[in-house]
Amino acid sequence: MGSRAGRLKRTTALLVSAALVLGLAACTGAGAAPQAPAQAGGSLPTDVTKQLQTAVTDAMTRAGASGAIVGVWAPWAGSWTAGLGTVSTDKGAANMSTSMSFRIASNTKSMTCTVLLALVDGGQVALADPVSKYLPRMVGLGGITLGQLCQNTSGIADYEPSLAAQFVTNPTRQWIPMELISDGLAEPLAGNPGVQFAYSNTGFVLLGMALQAATGRSWSDLYQAYVWGPLGLKHTSLPDSGVLTLPSPHAEGYASALDASGQPICDTVLNDTQLSPSIGWTAGGVVSTLGDLKTYVQALAGGTLVSAASSKAQWATVPLSGSAPTWQGYGLGVVTLGPMRGHDGDIPGFISAMMTEPKSGLTVVVMLNNSTVGGGFAQLLGMQLASIASKVPAVSGSKAPVIALPWSAEQAKQAMDENTICPPKGVTPAPANTAVPVPQSAD
Secondary structure, three states: OOOHHHHHHOEOOOOOOHHHHHHHHOOOOOOOOOOOOOOOOOEOOHHHHHHHHHHHHHHHHHHOOOEEEEEEEEOOOEEEEEEEEEOOOOOOOOEOOOOOEEEOOOHHHHHHHHHHHHHHHOOOOOOOOEHHHOOOOOOOOOOOEHHHHHHOOOOOOOOHHHHHHHHHHOOOOOOOHHHHHHHHHHOOOOOOOOOOOOOOHHHHHHHHHHHHHHHOOOHHHHHHHHHHHHHOOOOOEOOOOOOOOOOOOEOOOEEEEEOOOOOEEEEEEEEOOOOOHHHOHHHOOOEEEHHHHHHHHHHHHHOOOOOHHHHHHHOOOEOOOOOOOOOEEEOOOOEEEOOEEEEEEEEOEEEEEEEEEOOOOEEEEEEEOEOOOOHHHHHHHHHHHHHHHHOOOOOOOOOOOOOOOOOOHHHHHHHHHHOOOOOOOOOOOOOOOOOOOOOEOOO
C-alpha cells in the first residue's frame, strides 16, 4: 500500500562509487542465505543508541509522527529496541511501547509471496501458472502468471492512486476484492506481462483471489499454515474487513487528507486509526508487532520458510527502473538494497520498514504513526539505522562482520530531508542534491 503522493516522493538519494555499485551488483538475486547468527545478549553501546535515537526522533519530527517503534539487532554486538514518543498527538498521551501492534501495510506482500512459494514447493501451483487458470471468468488477464503478480511485472495498473483519497478520508469503508481489482483493470496497462517492473497493489489482490481459489482456504488459514505458525508469530493477523480497530495496545495513526490528484492537504490531518483491512487485504492488510516482524524478516531473508530453489527464485530481482542503481531490485514480494533484504509499506495512519542482512544477521524494523511521508521514508530511516549499526564493534568473543552498504547514514538522512512532505513548523525540506542519483523506491 502507499499514497500516490508518498510514492511519487519515495527516492533514495545515495552517492555511490561506480566500483562499489558494480561490486554489489552480484549480490542481487543471490540464492538462499544461512539463518541469522545467534544474537549477542545485552544492549548496543550507549553512544550508538544515542545516534539511533537521534535519527528516529528527527525522522518523527519530519514525518509529523507522535510516536515510533524501532528495533535494531546486531548479532555480534547487541540490540536496541524502543518505543519513542507518545501514542497520539493529544496532550498527556501515553508513551509508546515496543509491544504495540501496528498495520504493516505492504510488508504483507512478502508474506503473501512466501505463501505462494510454499504452495509451489508443495506442488499445488507453479509460478508459471496463468492467473486465468484459477480465475477463468475474469477478463484482462491474458498472458499473466502468478509469479509476475508477485514481482510487479504483470503490467496491471495499480488501483491505489485513484482510490488513495477515499482510503484516507473514509478509512472504515469496507471493500470487496473485486471492487479494487476492477478499478485497477480499468486503468491503462503499465506494460506487457513480464517486461518491466510496475508497482501494483491490484496484482497482489488478484494473487490473493487466485490462491484462495486454488486452495479453497482463507488467507488467515494460509498465512497461519505457511508463515505465522511455523515461526510462532503470536501477534500477527489478517483481521476481517469489518474489524476496524487494532489489537491493544496500539498507537493512533494519522494521515494528511489528499486532494483529487493524490497530493496531500497539509493543513488537514486525519485520525485513521480505525480502518478496514480490506483496503489492502493480501497487498497490505496484515497487523503485527515489532518482535514478530523481526522474526519474520530474518526468516524471509534467510529463506527458511521455503525450499532453496524457491528462495533463490524469490531473491532473483528485476530493476526498479532503467535508472535505478544495480544494488536496488524487486524479487517476489521483496526488496533488495545492496545486501539488505526486506520490504517497506504505508497504509493510512502508519508507515513501516523491515530489513535484514542475512549473513551477519543485522536487522532493522521501524514504524511511525503518520503515513503522509510514505513508506519509502520508513525505508530510508531503516537504511540510516542499518548504516549506523553496521559499524558497531563486536563484544568479546564475537567478530564484527564487514557489511558493504552502498550508502552512508548521512546520505540516507539527506534523502529523508529532501523528501519531507508537509513539514511541521520550523522544518523545511533540504534542497535536492542534483549530483546524486534519485531512483524511485519500490513501495
